[in-house]
Amino acid sequence: MKKSKKTPFWKSKTLSALTKAEWESLCDGCGKCCCIRLEDEDTGAIYITDVVCKLFDPQTCQCGDYPNRSKLVPDCVTLTPVNVHQLHWMPQTCAYRLVAEGKDLPDYHHLVSGSRQTIHEVGMSVQNAVVSELTIEEDDHPHRIVIWPGEPDIEGP
Numbered sequence: 001m002k003k004s005k006k007t008p009f010w011k012s013k014t015l016s017a018l019t020k021a022e023w024e025s026l027c028d029g030c031g032k033c034c035c036i037r038l039e040d041e042d043t044g045a046i047y048i049t050d051v052v053c054k055l056f057d058p059q060t061c062q063c064g065d066y067p068n069r070s071k072l073v074p075d076c077v078t079l080t081p082v083n084v085h086q087l088h089w090m091p092q093t094c095a096y097r098l099v100a101e102g103k104d105l106p107d108y109h110h111l112v113s114g115s116r117q118t119i120h121e122v123g124m125s126v127q128n129a130v131v132s133e134l135t136i137e138e139d140d141h142p143h144r145i146v147i148w149p150g151e152p153d154i155e156g157p
Helices: 020-025 066-072 095-100 138-144
Strands: 035-039 046-052
Touching (some): 035 138, 046 138
C-alpha cells in the first residue's frame, strides 16, 4: 500500500486559517524585513539598506526582543494575514509574501529543508552582513543601499 504524503499546511490552508504557531513558523529567518528601507518621495521606489533595526541580532537573524518590538520600535510593522497583501516592500523572497502570492516555499526554507541553518548556508539571509542603526548616522543610510540575493534592484510601488 502506497503511503500518502500529507499536504503542507501552507498549501492546504488559507493565511487566515493558520494557527498562530503555523503563522510564526512561516518566517524563514532571513532578516531582510528588519533592514531599513528608503523611499524615493518622487517615484515611490523603495531601496533597501544594510542597516538594521536596533533590536536585530545579526548572528541569529532574529529580533532581540520580539514580544516587545512594537512597543520599543513604534514603526515596526507586525505582519498579519490581513496586511501581508498590502506590504509591497516586503522582501521578494519572504515566505509570507510567497505563500500570500500562492507560490511555493524555496528549498532552503526550514519547513522544507528541515533546518533553520539552510537559509544562512545558501546565502539568502542577512546574517552577519548588516550594521545596527545605532552605529550609522541617518544621513549615511543612502550610502548603505544594497541588493540582497533574490531581491530586485528597486522595489516599485
